[in-house]
Amino acid sequence: MTTAKRLPSPAMEAVLLRSNVPNLPSLIGEYADHSASTRQLSEHTVRNYINDLVPFVEYLDEQQTTNLNNVDRLFLRGYLASLITAGYSRSSVARKLSALKSFFRFLRQNNDLELDQVDLVTGPKKEKKLPAIASSHEIDRLLDEPNTATDSGVRDRAILEMLYGAGLRVSEANALDISDIDMTTREARILGKGSKPRIALFGNTAGKWLEKYIQEVRPKFSSRKSDSAIWMNQSGGRLSSRSIQRIVKKYALAAGLDPDFHTHSLRHSFATHLLDGGADLRVVQDLLGHSSPATTQIYTHVSAEQARKVYLNAHPRARKSRRTVKSRDSDE
Structure with missing residues (x-):
């Protein structure tokens, strides 16, 4: 299984070894390259973006989904629910959904994939952090x-x-x-x-x-x-x-x-x-x-x-x- 030349995420590489989605390693690698070169994001930022996709790749494997075009709104809601059940905070869930939307936009623009359902899904409302006060x-x-x-x-x-x-x-x-x-x-x-x-x-x-x-x-x-x-x-x-x-x-x-x-x-x-x-x-x-x-x-x-x-x-x-x-x- 080949990967793109740039994938600054050991966690993602480990997950992709178990993935049954064709070309997913190369697609994620291309997205990482695009983020670093075209969007001029730092390697640290790119790594964070890729790491935020790790739970999604794991969920694909759990649901035995091998075709990204089968990812619809219902599937994505199940994915978000799994994150909340796993104990992720609302802000973490929102960040992972944002990373997924960015990845899917890249795939729509650069590959023959539709993946338009993700834009219809909204994340959980952010928790209101109580302001710091003093007695x-x-x-x-x-x-x-x-x-x-x-x-x-x-x-x-x-x-x-x-x-x-x-x-x-x-x-x-x-x-x-x-x-x-x-x-x-x-x-x-x-x-x-x-x-x-x-x-x-x-x-x-x-x-x-x-x-x-x-x-x-x-x-x-x-x-x-x-x-x-x-x-x-x-x-x-x-x-x-x-x-x-x-x-x-x-x-x-x-x-x-x-x-x-x-x-x-x-x-x-x-x-x-x-x-x-x-x-x-x-x-x-x-x-x-x-x-x-x-x-x-x-x-x-x-x-x-x-x-x-x-x-x-x-x-x-x-x-x-x-x-x-x-x-x-x-x-x-």
Whole structure:
């Protein structure tokens, strides 16, 4: 049995040795060559694509299918079901289906195979990953990390306070100008996603640090009155979104927070803590600038998950191991 010159997947080569589908080794080899040369994919990416086809080749063998033209929608649904039964996550199943669709498109374009049924099959919906958040105590630790005896420490403290206190996206914080802030009402004019304006509120603590930064530190970074940006670097330029992300990451690691904690986690924490405190979902939606309440709904799931963890850790009966409870009658 011959294979194409390029097949960077030992796992696939082993499976193909058992395959009864004529020319399948050469077809997969041609697809690998095409992906590397025409599509200019790296060898690592090509290997991943080929590896994602391994379960499909195994399923062909299990179903004793020797003709690829017999692969119809029903067959493909059975294949996807077998992946789920085998324990693959939804995202893995979706990725393997995507790889199969790419392979079948190649076969339609370059070989006498129809294989049009695969495009009619949709994969499982991706699982919604709950956003990383921090408890209020962890947020306190984070906010206390900057050394406010230094100018950059005051600026960084003000940035952290505003990100958490107003629930800002990093792009929104980066775009803030002096004229966007009203210290009297504790409001910030925000241009959100899709250039949608909104008013963000911030509390007294965030306001105190923001005012200290604007009055005492910002003039040292830039003395030009024409500079409109609030957040400045020490060279007098607007602080970039990437710089703000690095600032948050630095202090999050120093505070011992989850390694996955990032700038947007402050926004997640802002929303979750509001809901935990009894805020109405619609109000939180407006504060976040979400167009749909469905987008905000995920934070109710986070709160429920937190409530479950607190219950399991704190309630004395919840911590007891599950045991079979015998009735009194059974003891008599």
